[in-house]
Structure formats: C-alpha cells, structure tokens
Amino acid sequence: MPAESASAAPIGEAxxxxxxxAVAAVTKLFGPLRALDEVSLRVDRGEVLGLxxxxxxxxxxxxxxISGLLAPTSGRVLLEGQDVSGKAPFRLAxxxxxxxxxxxxxxxxxxxxxxxxxAFHGSRLTDAEILELVGLGGxxxxxASELTASDQKRLDLARALVTGPRLLLVDELGAGLxxxxxxxxxxxLRRLVAELGMTMVVVEHLMGFLEQVADSVTVLNAxxxxxxxxxxxxxxxxxxxxxxxxx
Amino acid sequence: MPEGxxxxxxxxxxxxxxxRRRGADVAAVLVPTVLxxxxxxxxxxxxxxxxxxVYVVLAQGVNVIYGFxxxxxxxxxxxxxxxxxxxxxxxxxxxxxxVEATVLGGVCAVLVAIVLIPLLRLRGAYFAIASLAAALAxxxxxxxxxxxxxxxxxxxxxxxxxxxSGGSYWTAVVIVAFAMLVVVVLxxxxxxxxxxxxxxxxxxxxxxxxNVVAARTGAWLLSALLAGLAGxxxxxxxxxxxxxxxxxxxxxxxxxxxxxxxxVGTVLGPVVGAVVLYYVYNAIGVNDPQYFQLxxxxxxxxxxLFLPGGLAAVLLGARRRLATRGADAG
Numbered sequence: 001m002p003a004e005s006a007s008a009a010p011i012g013e014a015x016x017x018x019x020x021x022a023v024a025a026v027t028k029l030f031g032p033l034r035a036l037d038e039v040s041l042r043v044d045r046g047e048v049l050g051l052x053x054x055x056x057x058x059x060x061x062x063x064x065x066i067s068g069l070l071a072p073t074s075g076r077v078l079l080e081g082q083d084v085s086g087k088a089p090f091r092l093a094x095x096x097x098x099x100x101x102x103x104x105x106x107x108x109x110x111x112x113x114x115x116x117x118x119a120f121h122g123s124r125l126t127d128a129e130i131l132e133l134v135g136l137g138g139x140x141x142x143x144a145s146e147l148t149a150s151d152q153k154r155l156d157l158a159r160a161l162v163t164g165p166r167l168l169l170v171d172e173l174g175a176g177l178x179x180x181x182x183x184x185x186x187x188x189l190r191r192l193v194a195e196l197g198m199t200m201v202v203v204e205h206l207m208g209f210l211e212q213v214a215d216s217v218t219v220l221n222a223x224x225x226x227x228x229x230x231x232x233x234x235x236x237x238x239x240x241x242x243x244x245x246x247x
Numbered sequence: 248m249p250e251g252x253x254x255x256x257x258x259x260x261x262x263x264x265x266x267r268r269r270g271a272d273v274a275a276v277l278v279p280t281v282l283x284x285x286x287x288x289x290x291x292x293x294x295x296x297x298x299x300x301v302y303v304v305l306a307q308g309v310n311v312i313y314g315f316x317x318x319x320x321x322x323x324x325x326x327x328x329x330x331x332x333x334x335x336x337x338x339x340x341x342x343x344x345x346v347e348a349t350v351l352g353g354v355c356a357v358l359v360a361i362v363l364i365p366l367l368r369l370r371g372a373y374f375a376i377a378s379l380a381a382a383l384a385x386x387x388x389x390x391x392x393x394x395x396x397x398x399x400x401x402x403x404x405x406x407x408x409x410x411x412s413g414g415s416y417w418t419a420v421v422i423v424a425f426a427m428l429v430v431v432v433l434x435x436x437x438x439x440x441x442x443x444x445x446x447x448x449x450x451x452x453x454x455x456x457x458n459v460v461a462a463r464t465g466a467w468l469l470s471a472l473l474a475g476l477a478g479x480x481x482x483x484x485x486x487x488x489x490x491x492x493x494x495x496x497x498x499x500x501x502x503x504x505x506x507x508x509x510x511v512g513t514v515l516g517p518v519v520g521a522v523v524l525y526y527v528y529n530a531i532g533v534n535d536p537q538y539f540q541l542x543x544x545x546x547x548x549x550x551x552l553f554l555p556g557g558l559a560a561v562l563l564g565a566r567r568r569l570a571t572r573g574a575d576a577g
Binding site: 067069088089090093094098099101105106107108109110114115117118119120122159160162163 | 437440441443444447448450451452453454455456457458459
C-alpha cells in the first residue's frame with residue numbers, strides 16, 4: 001500500500017471511489033475546548049492507517065466521532081461516499097464500522113461465547129472461527145470477568161469482528177501488553193487485512209506495533225492533523241519530532 | 248482418542264445439555280402453575296391465593312424490567328392500576344366479558360407504558376422518582392371527579408356484575424403461567440441476552456449492534472403487560488375497589504422487595520420471594536402491621552447489605568461450591 005494514500009481529503013469534495021472512509025473537516029467542540037480542529041483524513045480499502053499523537057491530541061475523539069459515539073460539531077464522516085456523521089453506533093455496526101476500546105469493555109457476567117452471541121452477526125465467519133482467530137479457542141465458556149487483560153482485549157476484538165466490519169477502529173490495543181502479546185495481536189490484525197480484506201484505523205503509542213501493521217500514519221497534535229504519510233517519514237518530520245521530543 | 252469419537256461424544260454431551268435445559272424451562276413454567284392450580288385444595292381462601300398470584304406476576308414484571316435492564320420502577324403500580332381500571336372500563340362501558348376485560352386491562356397498561364417511553368431516557372434515582380410521579384399523576388387522573396362518566400372518579404369501580412371467584416382464580420393461574428413463560432423465554436432468547444448486555448454496558452452493547460432503545464422498550468412494554476394483567480385479574484377478584492386501592496405505592500414496594508428477596512434475573516427467585524414474603528405479611532401484617540413493617544424494613548436492609556442477588560444467589564452459590572468441591576475431590 002503506498003504511503004501517500006493516507007492524505008488529507010479535499011474539504012467538501014466527494015472522496016475518491018477507492019476511499020472506504022473519508023473524514024472531511026471534522027471539528028468537535030466540548031464547550032470552549034476544541035478537541036478536533038477541521039480534521040480530514042482518508043482511508044482506502046484494505047489500508048491500515050496508524051493514528052498517532054501525544055496524550056490529549058484527539059486520537060480517541062476521532063475514533064469516537066467515526067464510530068458514532070460522538071456527533072461532530074461540524075464536518076462530515078463518509079463511508080463509501082455516504083454521510084454517516086452522528087449515526088448511532090448500533091447502526092454503524094450494522095453498516096460495517098466497528099471498534100475496540102483502549103480499556104476493553106466485554107460483558108463481565110457473560111461467557112466469551114455469549115459475548116459474541118449478543119452481537120449482530122454480519123461476518124461470514126462463525127463465532128467459533130472468530131474466537132479461534134483471536135486466540136480464544138478453548139475459552140468459550142469462561143466468563144469474561146475471569147479472562148486476563150490480554151484475553152479481554154481479544155474478546156473485545158472478537159465481538160467487533162462478529163458484526164463483520166469493513167472498517168475496524170482499533171484503539172490502543174497494545175496498551176499494557178507484553179512484547180509477545182503485542183506480536184500476537186499484530187499478527188492477528190495482519191491476518192484480518194490479508195485474509196478478510198479489512199480496512200483499519202489503528203490508534204497506538206507504540207511505534208514498534210505500528211511498524212508491524214500500519215501502511216501509513218496520520219499525526220495529530222492539539223486536535224489538528226500535522227502530518228500524513230509513511231511512518232519512517234513521520235519520524236523524521238520536523239513538526240512531528242518537535243511534538244514528540246520537543247525543541 | 249480419534250477425532251470422530253471425540254466429536255460424537257461432544258455432540259452427545261451438547262444434546263444432553265440442551266435437553267436438560269429444555270426440561271428445566273418446562274418445569275419452571277409448569278411447577279408454579281400446577282402448584283397454584285392445586286393450592287385451592289389446601290387453602291379455600293381464593294382471594295388470598297389470587298392476591299399471592301398477583302404478586303408473583305408483579306414480581307416477575309419487576310424481574311423483567313429491573314432484572315434485565317436495571318431500571319427500578321417505583322411507579323410500577325401505575326401499570327397495575329391502569330390494568331384494573333382498563334378492566335373496569337371494558338366491562339362497564341364496552342360490555343366485555345371478564346376474561347376479555349382482563350386482557351384489555353393488560354393492553355391498557357401497555358398503552359400507558361407507550362406514553363411513558365420517554366422516561367427510559369432517565370437513569371437510576373431519576374427514573375425511579377419519575378416513574379413514581381407518573382403513577383401518582385395517573386392515579387389523580389383516574390380519580391378526578393370530572394372523569395366520573397368513564398372511571399367513576401373517586402367513587403370507586405364496581406365489577407360485581409361479572410364477579411366469579413373461580414373464574415378470577417383460574418384466570419390468575421393462566422396469567423402466572425404466562426408470566427413464567429415470558430421470563431423463561433426472555434432468559435433464553437437473544438433479546439434477553441442483549442438486555443443483560445445493555446444492563447452491563449450500554450455503549451458496548453450498542454457497538455455489538457444492539458438497538459439499546461428498542462431492547463429496553465421491549466422489556467418496558469412486557470413488564471407493563473404483566474402488571475396490567477395482574478391489575479385486571481385483581482380487579483375482577485376483589486370486584487369493587489377505589490383508586491387508592493389499586494394505585495397504592497405499597498404495591499410497587501412489595502413487588503420490588505419480593506423480586507429482590509427471591510433474586511432478580513432468575514426465573515424462580517421472584518416466585519419464591521412473593522410466596523414466602525406475602526405469607527409472612529398475611530400471617531402478621533394484617534393484624535399487627537407495625538411488626539410486619541419492622542420485619543419488612545429489616546428484610547430490605549439485609550438484602551441491600553448481604554444479599555444483593557437474593558435467595559437465588561445464595562442457593563446458586565452453594566451449588567457452585569458443592570460442584571467445585573466435588574470436582575476437587577474427583
């Protein structure tokens with residue numbers, strides 16, 4: 001996937017036919033706070049876009065707006081050219097957008113199998129196949145509350161996969177995990193792209209993790225996009241270096 | 248072990264589990280129904296038996312709305328009163344038979360629940376207080392003298408022309424069976440699973456593709472239907488009543504405490520809670536209400552402090568411990 005594909009979308013114009021997701025000049029205000037300031041980005045089919053930035057830069061807010069948890073104050077979110085801004089999460093889940101959470105939110109009193117049975121079934125894979133895919137095979141009847149933090153993240157991912165997302169938003173999957181667990185999860189994400197043709201936006205602080213999964217990155221700072229391009233170019237971009245290292 | 252053999256034994260185990268579950272479901276519906284049907288042979292006080300069945304149905308209604316969604320309806324009596332007055336209006340003004348009128352009482356409660364759907368936007372104490380206010384408003388509306396031509400206002404409703412102690416008793420048995428069926432089906436259904444998910448985390452449930460508003464509304468209407476049917480058959484059984492009798496907030500409180508005492512989220516917990524506590528109430532509450540209020544208060548405190556899952560949680564916990572001990576010993 002060419003690094004240039006994640007570029008700022010022309011504001012107000014229809015996205016190119018290849019774009020699965022286009023975020024067009026989205027601003028989100030929380031009272032006087034401008035959490036997102038005219039953020040635009042585009043993700044092509046089968047592409048994995050890394051979303052990086054310091055704490056408070058607006059990464060999770062972007063995910064929340066795309067996934068319908070928050071309505072944008074202005075601007076639009078387009079899925080295959082259709083405006084889906086502010087639609088309820090359950091409608092977006094049924095239209096092919098789903099997400100995971102930085103702190104996983106499985107249903108604690110339900111088993112892993114029941115956690116998946118709750119969900120709208122849009123995937124061509126069975127629940128058992130999805131649990132196997134994320135590495136939870138054999139733990140179907142465990143209560144979610146009895147799973148380890150790493151397994152709860154896998155369950156969160158599995159529940160999103162059951163709905164058959166074309167666009168998967170992954171919010172800091174790697175936080176708090178060991179190197180081995182990170183590598184396993186990166187492998188799972190790569191399989192989702194290679195075998196299911198999934199498109200992803202991955203919010204992550206860990207550059208090593210992004211190197212394994214992302215085709216390109218968009219860097220946010222104080223709610224605004226300051227860079228879009230390849231990961232290695234981002235690491236040598238003066239504006240990005242200034243934000244992360246200072247000076 | 249060859250794969251085929253393992254697969255066959257696994258399938259047999261799954262099939263056995265499925266049959267065991269179905270058997271438990273059928274028993275959960277049939278056992279209380281049959282016991283109530285036979286109860287008249289040991290206790291000839293049919294009004295007492297109908298009242299207990301009414302509380303069983305109300306406790307199951309609370310189970311549906313609180314056990315599955317987390318909404319605690321202090322104004323639940325509003326649906327009960329709507330059911331009672333819906334039955335009265337159907338008999339007095341539409342000339343309906345008592346059974347049809349009881350069903351219409353249930354429908355009337357559902358209509359009230361539809362009007363009150365916006366209350367579901369509230370949570371916690373706000374919802375509890377708003378539902379109580381709605382029930383009081385409905386009570387005031389029904390007892391308004393200017394509605395005398397419809398509800399007979401504050402002067403009470405008279406259903407003596409259709410009075411039948413046996414008819415109301417058997418109808419109550421059928422309504423108990425229906426309430427048990429509703430809870431069993433809900434517990435096993437995808438809607439029940441979705442409601443439990445919504446109760447745990449509505450954001451996660453929404454991302455799982457669950458229409459949170461629709462799921463909650465479904466539970467709300469179902470619980471209103473149960474209360475309306477209970478109100479209808481109670482009105483039929485007592486024959487004459489005033490608005491204060493069927494909109495008494497104590498009815499809400501009893502139903503909630505009975506359900507919590509037995510264990511919400513379970514099938515049989517509210518039945519056990521209603522039968523045990525109502526018999527206690529009947530034994531001492533009628534003649535010495537102050538003692539019952541004391542016991543009732545203690546029960547509420549004990550539930551809140553030590554038994555948040557009710558009697559059912561205690562029994563299920565003991566069973567789990569025994570199973571674990573058995574597995575360890577094995």
